[in-house]
Amino acid sequence: MIVTTTVSAGRPVGELLREWRDRRRISQLDLAISADISTRHLSFVETGRSKPSREMVLRLGEHLEVPLRERNQLLLAAGYAPAYAETGLAAPELAAVRKAVRQLMTGHEPYPAAVVDRWWNLVDANASISLMTGLVSPALLAPPVNVLRVTLHPDGMAPYVLNLGEWRAHLLGRLRRQVIQTADPMLTELLEELLTYPCADPVPEVEVPGPGDIFVPLKLRHEDAELTFFSTVSTFGTPLDVTVAELVIESFFPADADTAEYLRAYAARGME
Template sequence: MNTLSLAQTAASPASLPSRTVGNLLREWRQRRRMSQLLLATEAEISTRHLSFVESGRALPSREMVMHLAERLDVPLRARNALLVAAGYAPLFRERPLSDPQLAAAREAVELVLKGHEPYPALAIDRHWTIVAANNALAPLLSGASPELLKPPVNALRLSLHPQGIASSIVNWHAWREHILARLQRQIDVSGDDALGALRDELAAYPAPPDADAAAPDGTALNQIAVPLRLRTSIGVLSFLSTTTVFGTPVDVTLSELAIEAFFPADQQTTLALREFASTRPAHEGRGINAG
């Protein structure tokens, strides 16, 4: 399996918030487009008490911070920030993937990636940095610049960068729109400034010189999902993608880990990938530099 130093990847420590817990809770409530009345009703507290917490007139208990964070579906990293802002210790640990306690999680990721062959799959962190990939990813990356394949490798940058695989994407306009929309939803959910910067960077990339014209409005209505159609050394391949996450993580790093698995969208892709897997030498170089 093509592993990008999975056991060596370390999560960066959460930064200490400079805002009050009330301000942070208000920001999360507004991000979720909830009124004080709706949040108070779902949390089974009075609107007056919630107003006092947000304004700083009342300091919430640790249990109340966690209760409100649960109702607001706040990510674990941000829940730690809420606790610290309220004067409490963080509850959720952030371990590097090399930590022995995450050995079972690493093995699960490797099993999923390997088990998905001969179809491509990769594991990414919260900023779309690739931390592991299987051997089937190689034919998708044949046109990418070696510089973009040096770790840390960002999957979205690799996809849309002019020196990445952008010129190989047959439906570049549709795929770009899908990527930017998905990234924006992730920003809306997480409030992550780094993702906002990544979105702006990707949006500024020019279209490849030979990119097909943008599809007319309503074209996507005839599809079940936006496919990735890619010109490769083994032909034009078409994929549908799915995302897998851990269901009940209590570790920050694990909560932010996801597996992107690509499935053939047509018979031609299925046959091409199976043939590639059966003829590829075991010693052949990997598509991404593991560092």
């Protein structure tokens, strides 16, 4: 069981700030210095003896690297309105964001690329992602599609991942770090679910590179071919909207010439 604490109604902002500070393993002194306030003031805020201003809550949230969603919760706990909007991706205000994401994904073809939200639910993908989703049971592709579930479930991609233990450890390690960073109960539940999926050759989450290794590959069997990928992750650099801040674009690249040629041929078949 993985235990996390969550921001709930009625909890004082000082208690929440102290919890985030403990989660980040930062001392009162170090946080006070980085936020340019006195240790005495910070102590009073954490114990509830002093009510922080709106600006103070935002400053401490920034120095604690609290995600935007949780910074809004800190503000609410302190009696202030949220500072960061959470705009639906389909809203007109995010038209430029949608266009940028679509350009990145279509420009990446014939290689697969997908966009996920904070909870790893599929937001969008390019046409080449069908190479992967075509291996998956239709039941797992019913919205909302969770890409981690699709990848590691025995009815998903798992039977076709040739280095399942290694790739599973990589994904679980990423998710576990996200749980620690956000304290999100939905991510905790997802992690606990994924840990129950069978894996004949589990690998520890500590990634120890072998001779010549430069990344954790995804080795995938597709039809009669064995494909090898590496991936890159892109996020928006200066988001001020919760939705935009939580978008992640994962782009897969061929790790060898044979995989690249196969992907080009696969795309050409799809255009016929």
